[in-house]
Amino acid sequence: MKAIIAYFAGVLAIAVFLSQILVAFTGVLAMVDFGSKISGWIEKKFAAARQAA
Amino acid sequence: MTEITVVPAPEPPAPLVEAPVAMKPGVLSAFLHSSYQRVQKPIARHALKSDLSKLVSMAKDHEANGLAAGHKYYCLLYKLACEKAEDYARLRGIDKQQLYAELASLEVLRKLANPSAQHAKTGALAVVLGIFLIPIAIGLGSGMVSVGYRWALHIFGVH
Numbered sequence: 001m002k003a004i005i006a007y008f009a010g011v012l013a014i015a016v017f018l019s020q021i022l023v024a025f026t027g028v029l030a031m032v033d034f035g036s037k038i039s040g041w042i043e044k045k046f047a048a049a050r051q052a053a
Numbered sequence: 054m055t056e057i058t059v060v061p062a063p064e065p066p067a068p069l070v071e072a073p074v075a076m077k078p079g080v081l082s083a084f085l086h087s088s089y090q091r092v093q094k095p096i097a098r099h100a101l102k103s104d105l106s107k108l109v110s111m112a113k114d115h116e117a118n119g120l121a122a123g124h125k126y127y128c129l130l131y132k133l134a135c136e137k138a139e140d141y142a143r144l145r146g147i148d149k150q151q152l153y154a155e156l157a158s159l160e161v162l163r164k165l166a167n168p169s170a171q172h173a174k175t176g177a178l179a180v181v182l183g184i185f186l187i188p189i190a191i192g193l194g195s196g197m198v199s200v201g202y203r204w205a206l207h208i209f210g211v212h
Contacts, residue, residue: 028188029188031189031192032188034189035190035192035194035195036192036193036195036196039195039196039200042197043203046204
């Protein structure tokens with residue numbers, strides 16, 4: 001019985017750990033994407049200025 | 054039959070010399086004591102403020118000479134200031150924490166003596182900001198590289 005509980009507790013701990021890594025990675029990707037969006041916004045501004053010129 | 058005789062218990066001996074009247078607290082001594090208390094507290098307060106001002110001035114001089122925060126001189130000055138403040142608190146019969154809250158100069162000395170708390174806060178803030186700002190900077194940088202690449206292609210008429 002103890003072995004089964006320990007097994008499931010271990011599996012749960014690993015699942016939580018991996019999910020936390022996934023969440024952190026998703027957050028980092030979201031922030032990188034946000035930075036990329038800023039560069040896209042800068043590019044649009046430059047393009048608009050070039051068109052105006 | 055034998056007669057029973059009741060002997061009264063002996064009286065406790067009377068004191069040979071009565072306490073002198075002058076030993077009891079009189080009006081004059083009470084007045085003098087209260088006057089002394091009234092005069093002593095402002096003098097102690099003034100002395101404490103003067104001492105703390107001198108200690109802070111010494112610490113500022115050390116700081117101006119480039120002595121790093123956390124140096125043993127600051128610790129010594131802070132210890133001296135704490136001792137003086139505690140003596141004053143004992144004299145006035147007030148709580149030490151209340152006195153520490155009232156005296157801003159103690160806080161100045163404490164920060165100079167124990168800068169680690171301040172450094173830890175700054176470090177934690179830098180870590181939190183770094184966690185958010187570094188990925189954004191990576192995204193922004195890669196996006197700008199892409200923009201520059203397309204712009205260069207446009208300049209050279211390739212695209």
